[in-house]
């Protein structure tokens with residue numbers, strides 16, 4: 094299939110909103126405690142291996158609605174054009190995929206087609222899952238056959254014309270979907286290849302962390318250099334987050350060691366940062382449950398990504414800089430220190446932070462307005478939460494402070510405006 098590349102654009106057209114990065118996911122509460130799966134990775138039992146793979150793919154998070162049966166679907170993905178619900182993928186023969194053949198399952202994962210051949214929407218990350226190996230898909234299918242049944246039926250999608258036409262996705266696939274399997278790079282170590290396979294395939298990190306073009310296609314030439322993810326907070330309210338640059342750019346993970354990344358993915362807390370936004374669910378339900386060697390492999394792969402700098406350098410006027418510094422000193426400096434390097438026992442660094450420097454300042458503004466909740470149970474040595482400043486600071490102060498953080502200590506990032514802040518309220 095042809096692969097079309099577009100230059101980067103932050104604007105979103107109709108079709109863009111059908112793609113996963115721009116969809117809002119109603120965060121489901123896990124219906125059961127995630128099982129510790131490290132021991133399952135090397136199992137000879139296909140059901141156990143499949144469970145491990147389902148954890149790496151975080152199938153449960155997207156397919157379990159709050160209070161619903163595991164894998165029974167019904168999680169709402171909100172778009173400007175309506176709502177798409179995840180499907181029931183239990184082994185129920187009527188409501189789930191119990192009557193599917195292995196071939197039908199593999200075709201769904203690789204080509205985004207349902208049992209009857211109709212196109213699925215890319216809110217289901219088949220553009221990543223297409224990279225998964227034959228054996229892993231077979232084991233995943235065996236596991237899915239074992240999860241039990243649920244008669245839950247997700248509500249009908251609520252989408253207007255023409256977005257309710259699944260055939261439209263055929264055009265999208267021709268333009269943006271290459272359907273390529275993962276190919277190992279023989280010049281790299283086994284670990285690196287394992288990490289690449291997990292990050293690019295089941296882990297579907299690019300679904301949020303890769304920028305999209307105006308039509309919602311992943312911009313593979315800027316893979317993992319940062320994207321935007323819309324989280325749903327209340328009934329009709331969407332809160333955008335920047336999924337940061339994961340390449341070794343200054344505005345990405347340059348300041349992180351491989352250990353920092355591995356510890357962050359395993360515990361939600363690393364030397365360079367903690368988690369507070371949509372990454373919480375990725376970490377608690379998926380990466381923290383993976384084996385140490387797999388998490389380390391992912392870190393090693395991420396650390397090797399060549400830098401893709403996304404954020405421009407910005408210089409503030411002296412007057413604005415001093416005004417920003419004052420706000421920082423009063424409200425933030427105690428924990429993040431005047432050097433911006435943070436105090437390992439009180440708060441992370443803001444100098445070199447990928448959240449601070451992300452091209453899209455959404456996550457930076459969110460941290461300031463809403464604070465940062467360290468997910469429970471917090472790992473040993475983790476700092477305490479950060480309070481919310483949304484009621485203490487006016488939008489223009491938050492904009493000034495954000496621009497200050499992006500212009501100091503060698504940080505990058507364009508100026509943040511009052512309108513940017515307002516969007517996050």
Ligand code: HEC
Pocket residue numbers: 113146147150151152153155156170177178179180181182190198201202206207208212213214215216217218233237295
């Ligand atoms: C980011 C959210 C997300 C993740 C992660 C996810 N899915 Fe889905 N999946 C969806 C959505 C949404 C749909 C419905 C798409 C549609 O109706 O077009 C879907 C549809 C499917 C279908 C098609 C079912 C049908 O009746 O046509 C299968 C099979 C499936 N998912 C399996 C899985 C498996 C296995 C995993 C884990 C490896 C997984 N999904 C992970 C969101 C997700």
Ligand code: HEC
Pocket residue numbers: 365366367368369421424425426427428429439440441442443446447448449457460461465466467468476477478479480482494498
């Ligand atoms: C009481 C100490 C404290 C104060 C005061 C404080 N923070 Fe924080 N900040 C934290 C902690 C702790 C975290 C990490 C939370 C986590 O791990 O979820 C954090 C996280 C952050 C992050 C995310 C960094 C990253 O890379 O993930 C940013 C940005 C940030 N703070 C900016 C600020 C700003 C701006 C102010 C002033 C308005 C401020 N903080 C005030 C403790 C503090």
Ligand code: HEC
Pocket residue numbers: 292296297298299300301302322334335336337339354357358366367368369370371372373375380391446447448456
């Ligand atoms: C559902 C969207 C989503 C997915 C999927 C996702 N991320 Fe993230 N990620 C985010 C967002 C949003 C942030 C920034 C704020 C936060 O949530 O902590 C982030 C932040 C990060 C950070 C930097 C944290 C910091 O504070 O600077 C790392 C590292 C990271 N993600 C790695 C990964 C990896 C590896 C994967 C795949 C296994 C992944 N992410 C999958 C949305 C996502």
